Structures are given as C-alpha cells and as structure tokens.
Amino acid sequence: MSLEQQYTEILxxxxxxxxxxxxxxxxxxxxxxxxxxxxxYQQTLEEVVNGxxxxxxNSEMVMVKNIELYxxxxxxxxxFIGKAHVAYLxxxxxxxxxxxxxIVDMYAxxxxxxxxxxxxxxxxxEQVTGALGVGVVIxxxxxxxxxxxxxxxxxxxxxxxxxxxxxxNAATRSEFLSLIN
Ligand SMILES: [Zn+2]
Numbered sequence: 001m002s003l004e005q006q007y008t009e010i011l012x013x014x015x016x017x018x019x020x021x022x023x024x025x026x027x028x029x030x031x032x033x034x035x036x037x038x039x040x041y042q043q044t045l046e047e048v049v050n051g052x053x054x055x056x057x058n059s060e061m062v063m064v065k066n067i068e069l070y071x072x073x074x075x076x077x078x079x080f081i082g083k084a085h086v087a088y089l090x091x092x093x094x095x096x097x098x099x100x101x102x103i104v105d106m107y108a109x110x111x112x113x114x115x116x117x118x119x120x121x122x123x124x125x126e127q128v129t130g131a132l133g134v135g136v137v138i139x140x141x142x143x144x145x146x147x148x149x150x151x152x153x154x155x156x157x158x159x160x161x162x163x164x165x166x167x168x169n170a171a172t173r174s175e176f177l178s179l180i181n
Contacts, residue, residue, distance in 0.1 A: 003031035037072055040109030048106050049128050052096030061172070063087035063179055064100040073144050074111035082140025082156070084108075086121060087176045088131035089165050095129050103128075114140055114159050122161040133165030135176045 001009075007027035011018050018027075065085040073080050084104045088095075107120045122136040137160045145152050165172045 003034065004028050007031055036109075037070075038110060040106045043106045043109075045103070045106070045124050045128065048102045049095070049099050052099050053093050053128065054096070055092060056090055056094040057092075058090055058094060061087050061089055061175060061179075062094060063176065064097065065180060067101045067104050069104060069108050069138065069140060071108040071110075071112045071114075071117060071140075073142060074113055076144040076148070077111065078143040078147065080112075080114060080140045080142040080144075080157075082138060084118075084121065085137045085176075085180045086125060086135070087166075087179070088125055088129055088134045089172065091130050091132045093129050095125070099128075100125065114138055114142075114157055118159040118161045122163050126163050131164065133167070133169070133172060134161075134163045135166040135173065136161050137177075137180055 004027045007030045008018055011023060011026065016023060063086070065083075067084040067086065069082050069084045071080050072078065086100050086104065103124050104121055107117050107124070118136050118138045121138075122134045125131065125136070126134045137158065139156050139158050141156055145155060162173055166176060167173070
C-alpha cells in the first residue's frame with residue numbers, strides 16, 4: 001500500500017468522511033509532506049558535504065549558531081522545533097559554512113529523539129572534519145508536550161554533546177557555551 005493510500009486509511013479510521021471536498025487530495029498532500037519531512041533518509045553525509053572541506057591553519061573555534069531545526073519525534077511523529085548550535089576546533093580542515101546547517105538538516109529530517117539527533121550531528125562533524133573537538137547544543141520545543149500529554153507550552157528541552165577537547169577542556173567548553181548566549 002502506498003503512503004497516500006495509508007493516509008486515506010488513517011483519515012477513515014479517525015472517523016472522517018474521506019470523500020468530502022476538503023479531504024479529496026489530502027492523502028496525496030500528506031504523503032508528499034511526510035516524504036519531505038523525512039527526506040533525510042535519502043541523504044548521506046558524503047553527498048551533503050560534497051567535498052566542501054578546505055585546508056586551514058585556523059586553530060580557533062568555528063561556530064555556527066541558531067541553526068533552525070525542524071524534526072519529528074519518533075515516539076509520536078509530532079514536530080519538535082528549535083535551534084542547533086554547532087562548534088568545532090579545526091585540525092587543519094574547515095567545513096564550508098552552509099554544510100554545518102545541511103548536516104543538521106539531514107539528521108533532523110528523520111524520525112528522531114533530540115538526544116540522538118544531537119549526538120549524530122556531533123559525530124558527523126567530527127568524522128568529516130577530523131576536528132580536535134566538537135560541541136553541539138540543541139534547544140527545542142516538542143509538540144508532543146505542548147499539544148498533548150502534559151500540555152506544557154513553555155518548556156524547552158536542551159541537549160548537548162561534547163566530544164574531544166570540548167569534553168576534556170573546561171575552558172573550551174565554557175567558551176562555546178558563552179558564545180551561545
Ligand atoms: Zn514525542
């Protein structure tokens with residue numbers, strides 16, 4: 001059964017009249033939207049980075065902050081939305097600026113829990129750049145908490161993963177955290 005047909009089943013199961021005008025094309029649109037929201041499954045790290053790795057003598061922290069993040073929680077298939085902050089200490093190579101955001105996007109556009117998403121981004125940046133250290137912080141609001149369950153509208157979940165020098169060196173870690181704020 002196609003995704004589109006399965007959405008028809010879902011609408012019928014919810015008690016909807018699947019023939020009413022407003023819903024005629026909904027299964028098709030919903031299938032397309034879901035495929036878009038999960039397009040990260042079709043991408044690989046190699047494709048996303050596409051060779052945009054440059055030699056550099058810079059050994060100072062490189063940081064990209066406030067990267068918009070849209071993902072779906074794997075428990076409820078409901079959105080979680082927020083920002084990612086990514087930093088690394090180069091070890092002879094730097095990554096094209098937009099690539100950090102693309103890496104975030106590739107992993108976000110899959111069913112996720114925020115903790116795993118944070119780790120996957122950190123490990124990918126480490127793997128691609130060979131950095132001496134990587135730090136990733138994600139702040140996000142989860143629709144499964146806001147629209148259902150405990151219905152907490154203002155809680156933000158914060159997760160962080162520190163690798164290499166970001167883990168072992170308190171000064172590096174605090175430089176990163178102070179740049180976020
Ligand atoms: Zn959830």
